[in-house]
Amino acid sequence: MGAKRPAIPRELRRRILIEAGHRCAIPTCRATPVEIAHIDPWSKVKRHDFVNLIALCPTCHTRFDDPHGAIDRKAMRQYKANLSPLSNGFKARHPKHVKVIAGYQVFWAFLNHCIQENRALEKALLDPTTPDSAMEALEYKSVASREEALIATLDFDSLYTPKRAGEIADNIFKVVDSWYDELWSDIASPAAPRKIMEEIEDLALALMEEIHHIVNECAHGQECGSSCGACV
Template identity: 45%
Template sequence: MPANRPAMPRELERRILVEAGHRCAIPTCRATLVEIAHIEPWCKVLKHEFENLIALCPNCHTLFGRGKIDRKAMYEYKARLSPFSTAYMASHPHHIPLLAQCAHFRFLCEEYLKELLRRQEAVFSGASAEEVKKLATQDVGAFANFLLLTLDLKSQVPEYLYEIMLAIFWHLAEWGDALNEPDLAKSNHKRDIRDELADAWLKLDHEIHNVVEGRPTPLPSEAGG
């Protein structure tokens, strides 16, 4: 590594490894000895970003560096690591209903999160109590949709997947409750809720891959731990 290149944050490195299941991201390889590569070269981006990083074995990393694997293909391999990508769904048609349910859960979670972040910003910027109350009323609909889907999924997805989903729901709901208390809302302003949920999303994606590809899955009691 060049002397002037900053070390990759350990947490970011861990996220990349978890995303790929601690294996090479090239589907025909899947070697377990891996290193992390920049898809767009470091000299161009000059920063470490999750979207531009991928786990590769030393051999595939070398082939990529020599141009034997092109950048477009590498982006496709990165996309396939998400169980919600079009390419992944197309290659697993029998599991599209499950993947669609999980994608819907993620979408409604994101919609509710957007409303909460809007209200959090209003509280922190000194908006009037009336304005904050109005925003709180607006996010009730997003919360209701998120809640109803979460309850409905209990009978539709494997139990260990549902435990992870439920943990995500409660984490976000409890954070939303804190916004109802002005003092708590202000003290929580610097919290990065997306970052707090990142591990849970990666864990959920990993377990969805296990289900779809028929890999061993954890006991229900192990899934949420």
């Protein structure tokens, strides 16, 4: 690596490895250990982007870098696309995982809505000039968004979700719900959101990694049911 070329950030490197299941992304290889390769060369793009990075074993990496080799950039982009759990091939092989991913996305949509309504209510509670009519509207939205988030969490748990992913989602909802309870007990604190959001962000990363782990085990030849628990 040249002196002017920065290292791939740790979190980005982790995402690339999780995407490929910590194995070579070429399905007929799947060897370990792996290196992180740029699909379009660093000399051209001068940056590290998720869409342009892929995990390859040293042998496949060397073959890809060989200008006279059989693996060209078009093929490598296809290997990258095949890693996506939303690719047609993956969806055809693992329809129940598609439901898990959809449930995960719905779960986050309603959780984020609940967080936004909690923030709005908290801001109003900390502002003594908030009119009663505005407070009533914010309280109604807070209650409604909390119920929607609870239903989304229960739905996610029921969609063939492996145990650990369901537990993390439950814990995320509990953190948000504890914030909700705090708001309704009239002890709102300006310092609370920062601590709560840090907890949510840590759990969110853990859940994202778990979902990636689940779908990549199945996508790359592991036996459904015995390993991921979702395709049963």
